Amino acid sequence: MGLRFEIVAEDPATGARAGLLHTPHGTVETPVFMPVGTAGTVKGMTQAQLEELGVQILLANTYHLYLRPGHEIIRELGGLHRFMGWPHPILTDSGGFQVMSLKSLGRVTEDGVWFKSHLDGSSHFLSPERAVEVQLALGADIIMMLDECVEYPSSHEALHRAVKLTGRWAARAKEKLSALSSQPSASQPALFGIVQGGIDKDLRRQSAEGLLELDFEGYALGGLSVGEPKAEMYDVTEYTVRLLPRQRPRYLMGVGTPEDLVECVARGIDMFDCVLPTRNARNGCVFTSQGKVIIKNTKYARDESPLDPACECPVCARYSRSYIRHLLVAGEMLGAILTTQHNLHFYIDRMRKIRQSLMFGAFAEFHSRVRAEP
């Protein structure tokens, strides 16, 4: 087994914990935020800049890499770590979320999912087995099972069907990985199961119980942050986490805002990924200690202060709001580069502070301070 998870601190009052996730490409300190490197690159960032920011693990999208440049090319070139020049841990998703959300969906069958490429319209088929195969070719440290993602809101019937199908796909993914990993030359990534069930606690319980029987190396919560009320998301996260084994890492997929990170760590989550810091950055929305700032706003045209006066990132040390606004208005690449660097720093720094507060037994204090923020 390539993955080992070690809990190094726990908050007695909440479910929050700090851990070490040992992977074949290094150790990740949890709780951790994973920036999204869709096509094998975090948009606008060099790998050296990610290292400087303290990024410990990246998420890459199997769907995008499968279509372009193709997982076989990446396998030939020695896998994604080598291809990207990123010798640190990588997690790949299964491709299912993109397939089911990019409107490229043909149909979901018992066997898998038919979809059309957003690049050229060509038809492709993704099954639980195929998702494992493609991810093995990419060579990530942590891979995700193919699950059925349903939108919010969905009928109980649709949710129930997705939970059951996801359960059967989980077993098939597990079996495929065992079969492929028994080959002597095979790499051995950790496979995570994905709990579905929307905001229906009974379905979440059924989903979790089914996965637990298969004994995954980690468990993800899927189908959240898809439009449900925030309170529901927190509540379902808390409920679901309690069903999961203490000694396995827990990953809340596609979440979230800076506030969500703290709230969901408090509910026992160890891993997060989200496009919010990077996508918002490109749209000129930056996270600061005083809340979000829409930097293209005319009022910043003559503003000499940094994006966030309380921030210690390289962007805030060197550049003004006026300059960054100018770059974004002029459509200059550097605008998106600087806002991305800043936003990622904000997320990574928040995680670092959460973890430190856990290590020092001061999480409750940190939690209430964040809650009081604008």
Add this chain to the structure above:
Amino acid sequence: MGLRFEIVAEDPATGARAGLLHTPHGTVETPVFMPVGTAGTVKGMTQAQLEELGVQILLANTYHLYLRPGHEIIRELGGLHRFMGWPHPILTDSGGFQVMSLKSLGRVTEDGVWFKSHLDGSSHFLSPERAVEVQLALGADIIMMLDECVEYPSSHEALHRAVKLTGRWAARAKEKLSALSSQPSASQPALFGIVQGGIDKDLRRQSAEGLLELDFEGYALGGLSVGEPKAEMYDVTEYTVRLLPRQRPRYLMGVGTPEDLVECVARGIDMFDCVLPTRNARNGCVFTSQGKVIIKNTKYARDESPLDPACECPVCARYSRSYIRHLLVAGEMLGAILTTQHNLHFYIDRMRKIRQSLMFGAFAEFHSRVRAEP
């Protein structure tokens, strides 16, 4: 006077020399290549990356900054160095070249140039005095006089008229700078004159003689590399340089290829600027020790080697041709970022090697080695 030029080595066989250009924002080692930061940013590069590459001086375009964000805003914010977060030397052009080449030209009169903004079509007027005023607001270390740029080929009459008009504008620019600089609070940039005359040596001589009477702090060669045969460009450069005082820096505007840098240093040029390394990079054309490489070419899809196996830049140390090709094909920002970083390294490194060869009395050897390259 803010500028001091010191010659530290000369090649006895050619006109090549190595110097130190002392400016209010630091010393530049010449010969030097100035990357183009059109809108106050070298497209795709952070200022920290430029520093790491060893960039010593940037060129910024007055035309672009005047239109957006506006020179008055930049003045208010403490000038371009502070606005950009670039505490090192900056040279600004006069805006004339853009005005006359962006097809935005209304008309050239004795007084100056009417032009339309490429952003919103609004009408603007640029005179020799106005070009000085705007550049003073930007606060560069070296500013350029407004000259009349004519296309290649042009009639003798058009060239002659441009030389005469440029001569009269030179005097007006000089006078305006003296008047403004006599104000106690004024910054004092160095003003360079621009020799025009196309490939007509007699006109070049007339143009240079007129400027010499005004005693500029540096002399630029304009109107070259605009379509004339390469041999003519070298020949006119050599001829014109011989008319200029030894103790003043000489700047060949808008030049050129890696080969041009060596050939024109050999003809006595100290300073260069060109969009070639940065623009080519964005189009996927990289400079290597083996010549140009069009990296989007299918044959690089599985190529694990760096852009240039002989290169020591951070890009070649970390990334493969296959990865960079993938990024460019996928339209990912990182593709342009990495090719730009590499191409700028190639130019800066070439200049460093030229200078070293001059310092060690080995320029002739270096020159013939470069001539033998692919």
